Amino acid sequence: MSVTPTIPLATGDTASVVPGVTGVPTDALGWIIDRWSDLLSAVGDAAGIEMLQYGFMHRAFLVGILIAVMAPLIGTFLVHRQLALIGDALAHTAFAGVAVGLFINAVLDVGISPYLSAVVVAMIAALAIELISEVTDAYNDVSMAIVLSTGFALGAVLISLNAGGLAVGINQYLFGNLATVSRSNAMILIGLFLIVTLVVGTTYKQLLYVTFDETAARVAGLNVPWYNRVMTMLTAMVVVGAMQIMGVILVAAMLVVPVAGAAQLARSFREALLASIILAELAVLVGITLSFQYEATAGGTIVLVAVGLYVGAVLLGKVQSTRDIEDDIHATAEERPAD
């Protein structure tokens, strides 16, 4: 893939290797990361929390908290358009993107972050999903299945071609890893976070209209295919961002599980968005803490906590709706004599 940008962002822990044009924004992002680290260290010292003494845990929490905002933010729109599986499809192509990055690094002897190549490949795949369903009139899940298998196949082939160097590092992308969230990876994630929240913030109304009623949105003059493309591109960014700690296989869970839980509790769309972010934050914070304490894999732990919260939300939602129905019965009983 010749489209992979040759921005020399090293996977190493130093921001100083980034020259020229990217210097100013990376300096700013680096400063944010440093202050965040200071803050957590201070909290850790004050409260005597051992896990907050480690720099990699600071970055893990930072990345986790940001993911838990943007994943449900995008996921809410996806789930209510019946596109829950798009995250899975894009995660598998992001895996191909990682393989492309590692492959180029090995062959050309350069230092491209596999996360950057993953962003690019996943966004191309996102466009491909939209184009396939627009051009062939196939249902969206067919185009997703095609892109998903293509992505995984491409990744598998590239890794087998260059087995010696690549296979070693691939586990961390498949399953995610707290300890490998480097400083530059955290910077990439902050960048993705800013893009995703800004775009959703600006186009919230349009995305909501398209999600709720596509035909009425077209009648109202919205360019529906364009918003669909924006949505899938944002999904690709979130997926790659979350892949660092969730891993390819589990990344889609962050897009779907908190959203499904929130839908059980919320009445309005705004409530649903807020509730899904709260549930996701809970899952990430509890999950990362547990995975540190018991040395379990972070992605899996976070997803299990999220599913636990989902089950709780379903039960709570059932209790709520029974109460609503009882209220309705009382209300109509009181209204009747007045008729």
Next chain:
Amino acid sequence: MTHISVEDVSFGYTASPVVRNMTFTVEAGEYVGVIGPNGSGKSTLLQLVLGLYEPDEGTISLFGQPSRAFVDRDRVGYVAQDVTENTKEMPITVAEVVLMGRFPHAGFGRISSDDRKRTREALRTVGIDHLADRKITKLSGGQRQRAYIARALAGEADVLVLDEPTVGVDAESVEAFFDLLERLNDNGMTILLVEHDIEAVLEHTDRVLCLNRELYFDGPPETFVESDALARAYGIDTRRGEVTT
């Protein structure tokens, strides 16, 4: 002023046209009912009028502009058959749905207090302001259709286009629904209504378009009853009230 103008329009998804050489205009304040058997191109005609498809031949204009390139989108309100089919589980309140009518006005800007005020007024007009904070999926079919009309009102639509709005709505609510349409029409709203219930169209509208791929009748309900357009369009010997579509 002419709100909708359809000139010699033909359209087909495949080689055989669904809509053939149709010509009619709808003036401001008219209440027009469109009837015809299943597959007669009623819904397709509406979608052409709304600019969702490009006609193969002929021209369609809304407010004097070609409907495909039409910019004042908020002047047309569209109420389809129940759209919640695909959004059954979506948590969204009635007020949020009606507020969508304001979105084309707001563009990328913020929702203003004026937008919220118009939303409340629209809910009051259709008589469901007490349901504003309910989930839209918890409403009955009739109440939901009122919510979609409120959305069009909130968007300050001058034309209301309805595609079989009473499907799945109970008889009592249907009566109230037509009363609402009549009230809106009295206040100057132009209405184009596709409806399978011939009886209801004859009773409530001022003008009937009867079609089956081409236009068989265009005129007031009284004249329609006396003509043989119904039998010709439906291709059977039917009497009023006994047509099943």
